[in-house]
Amino acid sequence: MEKRIPPPGRSVTDMNNITLSxxxxxxxxxxxxxxxxxxxxxxxxxxxxxxxxxxxxxxxxPSQPDVNIVLEPPAANPNASPADKQAMAELLAKGMLRxxxxxxDDVDATFEHIRAAGGEVLQEPIDQPYGVRDCAFRxxxxxxxxxxxxxx
Numbered sequence: 001m002e003k004r005i006p007p008p009g010r011s012v013t014d015m016n017n018i019t020l021s022x023x024x025x026x027x028x029x030x031x032x033x034x035x036x037x038x039x040x041x042x043x044x045x046x047x048x049x050x051x052x053x054x055x056x057x058x059x060x061x062p063s064q065p066d067v068n069i070v071l072e073p074p075a076a077n078p079n080a081s082p083a084d085k086q087a088m089a090e091l092l093a094k095g096m097l098r099x100x101x102x103x104x105d106d107v108d109a110t111f112e113h114i115r116a117a118g119g120e121v122l123q124e125p126i127d128q129p130y131g132v133r134d135c136a137f138r139x140x141x142x143x144x145x146x147x148x149x150x151x152x
Contacts, residue, residue: 020067022058025143026074026097028089030055032140033071040117041102043069052078069100095142107149111135114147127151 027033037043037059046068047058057071074088074097091097104110111125114137122136122144134148 022068022070023100024070024072024098025100025139026076026088026092027071027139027141027143028074028092029140030057030071033057036119036139037069037071040114040119054078092141095138095144097143099144099146101146101148104147104149107133107135107147110147
């Protein structure tokens with residue numbers, strides 16, 4: 001097998017400040033999602049938009065004003081077929097659509113706060129071999145959420 005050498009030119013390091021702006025999480029009930037993301041996690045609501053019978057709510061951490069999480073319908077396409085909408089709803093119910101990693105200064109305190117508020121625990125805090133201490137929950141729609149901090 002011949003090893004290819006990339007041609008000279010632009011590389012990712014040549015690009016100017018690529019940063020994350022927005023990510024999407026599918027939810028089946030925006031009110032339940034807001035009770036979790038806003039009321040339990042403390043994220044602020046930045047936008048709440050309805051269109052063609054669907055709703056998108058943008059939330060984010062006050063400490064990261066340039067990073068948004070959009071809580072969107074599972075099949076956020078008004079032209080999606082009924083079969084596609086059903087398939088997306090079934091995948092969401094199984095927790096198979098999205099996953100998000102949050103960083104925290106104190107994973108144990110974060111865990112206790114979310115657990116005490118009724119969060120569905122998937123994993124209690126544990127030191128991972130890859131250098132973080134983390135825990136995991138499911139949001140009300142079934143999405144996997146991990147919370148981690150670097151090991152001290």
